[in-house]
Amino acid sequence: MNKQTLIEQIKSKKSFLCVGLDTDLTKIPEHLLAEEDPIFAFNKAIIEATEDLCVAYKPNIAFYECYGIKGWEALRKTSEILPKSCFSIADAKRGDIGNTSKMYAQAFFNPEVSGLDFDSITIAPYMGEDSVTPFLDFPGKWAIVLALTSNQGSLDFQNFSNAQGKQLFEEVLDKVKTWGSDENLMYVVGATRGEAFLKIREHAPDHFLLVPGVGAQGGSLADVCQYGMNKDCGLLVNSTRGIIYASKGTDFAERARAEALKLQQEMQAQLELHGII
Amino acid sequence: MNKQTLIEQIKSKKSFLCVGLDTDLTKIPEHLLAEEDPIFAFNKAIIEATEDLCVAYKPNIAFYECYGIKGWEALRKTSEILPKSCFSIADAKRGDIGNTSKMYAQAFFNPEVSGLDFDSITIAPYMGEDSVTPFLDFPGKWAIVLALTSNQGSLDFQNFSNAQGKQLFEEVLDKVKTWGSDENLMYVVGATRGEAFLKIREHAPDHFLLVPGVGAQGGSLADVCQYGMNKDCGLLVNSTRGIIYASKGTDFAERARAEALKLQQEMQAQLELHGII
Numbered sequence: 001m002n003k004q005t006l007i008e009q010i011k012s013k014k015s016f017l018c019v020g021l022d023t024d025l026t027k028i029p030e031h032l033l034a035e036e037d038p039i040f041a042f043n044k045a046i047i048e049a050t051e052d053l054c055v056a057y058k059p060n061i062a063f064y065e066c067y068g069i070k071g072w073e074a075l076r077k078t079s080e081i082l083p084k085s086c087f088s089i090a091d092a093k094r095g096d097i098g099n100t101s102k103m104y105a106q107a108f109f110n111p112e113v114s115g116l117d118f119d120s121i122t123i124a125p126y127m128g129e130d131s132v133t134p135f136l137d138f139p140g141k142w143a144i145v146l147a148l149t150s151n152q153g154s155l156d157f158q159n160f161s162n163a164q165g166k167q168l169f170e171e172v173l174d175k176v177k178t179w180g181s182d183e184n185l186m187y188v189v190g191a192t193r194g195e196a197f198l199k200i201r202e203h204a205p206d207h208f209l210l211v212p213g214v215g216a217q218g219g220s221l222a223d224v225c226q227y228g229m230n231k232d233c234g235l236l237v238n239s240t241r242g243i244i245y246a247s248k249g250t251d252f253a254e255r256a257r258a259e260a261l262k263l264q265q266e267m268q269a270q271l272e273l274h275g276i277i
Numbered sequence: 278m279n280k281q282t283l284i285e286q287i288k289s290k291k292s293f294l295c296v297g298l299d300t301d302l303t304k305i306p307e308h309l310l311a312e313e314d315p316i317f318a319f320n321k322a323i324i325e326a327t328e329d330l331c332v333a334y335k336p337n338i339a340f341y342e343c344y345g346i347k348g349w350e351a352l353r354k355t356s357e358i359l360p361k362s363c364f365s366i367a368d369a370k371r372g373d374i375g376n377t378s379k380m381y382a383q384a385f386f387n388p389e390v391s392g393l394d395f396d397s398i399t400i401a402p403y404m405g406e407d408s409v410t411p412f413l414d415f416p417g418k419w420a421i422v423l424a425l426t427s428n429q430g431s432l433d434f435q436n437f438s439n440a441q442g443k444q445l446f447e448e449v450l451d452k453v454k455t456w457g458s459d460e461n462l463m464y465v466v467g468a469t470r471g472e473a474f475l476k477i478r479e480h481a482p483d484h485f486l487l488v489p490g491v492g493a494q495g496g497s498l499a500d501v502c503q504y505g506m507n508k509d510c511g512l513l514v515n516s517t518r519g520i521i522y523a524s525k526g527t528d529f530a531e532r533a534r535a536e537a538l539k540l541q542q543e544m545q546a547q548l549e550l551h552g553i554i
Contacts, residue, residue, distance in 0.1 A: 022376075022377070024380075060373075060377055060380075062371075062373060062377045062378070062380035062381045062384065063377075063380050065380070065381065065384040065391070066380040066381070066383040066384040066387075066390055066391055067390065067391060068349060068353060068384070068390075068391040068392040068393065069346055069349050069350055069353065069392065071391075072345060072346050072349050073346055076345060076346065091373075093371065093372060093373050093401070093404075094339075094370065095370060095401060096337075096339060096368075096370050097426070097427070097428040097430075098428065098429075098430075099299075100299070100337055100339045100340075101339070103301075103337075103339035103340050103342070103343040104339045104342065104343070106343040107339065107342040107343040107345070110343075113343055113344065113345075114342070114343055114344060114345040114348075115345040115346065116345065124370070124372060124401040124403045124404070125403060125433075125434060126401045126402065126403045126423055126426075126434060126435070127370075127401070127423065127426050127428060127430055127431060128428070128429070128430020128431055128432065128433030128434055128435070129429070129430035129433055130428050130429050130430040131428070131430055132430075146403055146404065149374070149403075149404050150374070151374040151375065151404060151405065151407050151408070152375075152405070152406070152407050153374075153375075153404055153405020153406035153407040153408055153409075154404060154405055155405065156402075156405030156406055156452055157402060157403060157405055157445065157448065157449065157452070158403070158405070160437065160439060160445055160448055161439060161440075162437060162438060162439060162440070163438075163439070163440040168434065168437055168445065171434065171437055172434065175433055175434070
């Protein structure tokens with residue numbers, strides 16, 4: 001999905017919600033464990049209940065990989081039913097030397113080789129340019145590079161500063177953007193510090209940002225929009241636990257929809273407030 | 278495998294060679310493509326030809342993941358035949374927020390869940406402490422954290438320096454070592470700059486280092502040993518292409534053995550030179 005189509009989807013659905021599919025067998029409703037593929041059955045129900053309210057889905061690859069071949073099969077089946085109206089994100093945090101990143105790109109972007117056809121993949125930037133650019137060689141695909149994450153450990157290295165006070169995450173934004181464009185690069189920016197978006201937007205005014213950390217991790221949607229929204233919206237705000245684990249009963253899909261609807265309505269209000277719709 | 282056993286294996290085999298299993302269908306001998314599982318057939322032949330000459334095997338996970346379910350199955354079967362006398366490394370460059378790293382740890386360390394039972398996994402440190410520590414919660418398992426890599430892009434961020442001239446890779450060495458010990462943490466340090474090991478050893482005198490970049494990437498084994506070897510050896514030097522792709526003919530395993538033997542002999546000389554054997 002290209003940038004223009006993503007913006008159109010946001011305006012049409014009045015939402016910039018990304019639903020995280022961190023599907024954990026210990027957290028899904030027990031009645032689903034009797035299914036042949038409980039992870040896929042859960043994902044299918046969640047997707048059907050939320051697809052008109054969100055513009056992106058983000059399976060967290062660890063939650064599939066941990067079940068080995070079965071998990072990989074559940075991921076493949078899930079990727080096949082992701083709606084065409086939604087941007088798909090393989091949340092994989094990959095990144096390695098050039099010839100290896102090329103193989104990871106095949107894994108997530110080339111369905112003839114791997115069975116998977118995601119629009120984008122999340123990338124860890126530590127290894128530099130040749131670890132990122134192989135993902136940009138696929139027309140229409142995106143690399144979403146970690147800049148400032150929402151977890152506790154994010155401050156261990158991302159705030160490491162040079163003599164001029166420039167922090168590592170700023171250096172990442174500045175260097176990475178020279179390797180592609182805002183048509184094939186996004187950044188991960190955690191929602192836990194709204195005012196940090198001011199600094200992010202100094203370095204990356206036009207890029208879309210994938211924003212985890214709203215909800216369970218404590219970030220405020222209004223703050224993120226105040227400091228991070230640009231003229232195209234420029235945000236994909238992810239929610240996982242608050243939506244997919246809203247209930248462990250047979251009403252899990254209904255309850256997931258209700259939570260997604262709350263967020264979509266808040267997002268619609270923000271899009272209106274900022275004159276985007 | 279614990280540190281003491283690894284040191285004993287190094288002394289007994291007179292080798293600190295790690296063989297990389299970056300098994301690429303476009304590079305293996307053509308006659309193997311007729312096999313039911315060409316990747317596994319290739320790995321099995323390489324392992325049988327080299328296991329007495331090396332102390333570690335390192336499958337590069339991208340080369341399996343790119344083939345989806347089939348690749349994952351080849352990885353599982355390969356992991357089952359890795360000899361007990363060798364340290365096994367899942368070269369996966371994983372790392373995510375705490376609950377997700379926990380799932381990645383299950384993927385590579387818990388055979389009951391995933392089918393895989395590696396001794397160690399390579400980790401990208403960008404997300405900080407909670408992205409690394411879940412891998413340290415498994416007794417007898419290791420996290421091998423990227424410090425200074427051997428690729429061209431390594432200088433993009435790893436050399437980012439603070440006001441005191443400390444570089445990011447030094448900050449990584451210093452912080453990460455407080456999260457575990459030299460009994461469950463190693464670092465990746467590229468061989469392309471031998472003298473860089475001097476600085477690495479200031480920060481991590483006792484840790485084992487996993488060293489890619491000897492051979493195809495241009496690093497010198499003598500330099501690595503001069504600057505990087507410690508009293509326990511403290512090095513696992515990886516070679517991939519020079520060994521596994523020594524021939525594309527039916528003699529590929531023999532030729533792989535010959536190349537591994539050359540390296541083992543050079544390593545034996547270094548171990549003797551440094552008084553370790």
